[in-house]
Amino acid sequence: MPSLRILIVDTNKVRAAIIEEGLREAGYTDLVRVATTTGLVAAIEQHDPDVVVIDLEDPSRDALADMFLVSRHIRRPITMFVDQSDSASIEAAVEAGVSAYIVDGLKKERMQPILQTCISRFNAFRKLREELEDARSQLEERKTIDRAKGIVMRMKGLSEEEAYALMRRTAMNEKRKLADIARSLITAAEMLK
Numbered sequence: 049m050p051s052l053r054i055l056i057v058d059t060n061k062v063r064a065a066i067i068e069e070g071l072r073e074a075g076y077t078d079l080v081r082v083a084t085t086t087g088l089v090a091a092i093e094q095h096d097p098d099v100v101v102i103d104l105e106d107p108s109r110d111a112l113a114d115m116f117l118v119s120r121h122i123r124r125p126i127t128m129f130v131d132q133s134d135s136a137s138i139e140a141a142v143e144a145g146v147s148a149y150i151v152d153g154l155k156k157e158r159m160q161p162i163l164q165t166c167i168s169r170f171n172a173f174r175k176l177r178e179e180l181e182d183a184r185s186q187l188e189e190r191k192t193i194d195r196a197k198g199i200v201m202r203m204k205g206l207s208e209e210e211a212y213a214l215m216r217r218t219a220m221n222e223k224r225k226l227a228d229i230a231r232s233l234i235t236a237a238e239m240l241k
Contacts, residue, residue, distance in 0.1 A: 055097035070156030119145025125170035189227040196230035
């Protein structure tokens with residue numbers, strides 16, 4: 049089992065002890081407990097956990113808003129335990145980046161599978177987010193290259209294939225990415241208007 053540093057956030061000492069005991073029994077020993085949700089970003093930065101386990105008996109809208117800020121600022125798997133919930137709270141928690149939202153399930157025996165599910169779900173979403181960002185970046189580069197290709201076609205009177213080949217050759221000769229050459233061409237054309 050890989051060693052994980054786990055930050056436990058719980059204002060209720062009894063419930064925090066249940067979480068801590070369950071994690072220790074599951075073999076996790078690097079545990080840090082914080083007794084307040086205020087200053088959570090700072091606590092996460094200070095302790096640099098691999099996973100955050102939060103127990104909010106009844107999550108308020110403010111607490112969920114805090115989770116949203118935390119998850120956007122510091123990307124970590126977050127498991128949240130609550131006693132009661134409604135569909136709006138669950139939706140808000142998932143939107144806030146909570147990887148596992150457990151309603152009325154605070155039992156020490158369940159800590160390991162819940163934590164494993166949380167980490168797996170977080171990693172799956174992270175991979176999807178990275179793939180989406182990569183696809184968006186490639187699309188933007190393609191648009192930039194097409195725009196630059198149009199400029200070269202107009203200025204040099206070349207066909208689309210010839211303009212692309214010229215840009216590609218230039219990129220190879222200068223050991224630069226084609227998108228960088230395209231951005232330079234666009235910048236130069238804007239200046240010469």
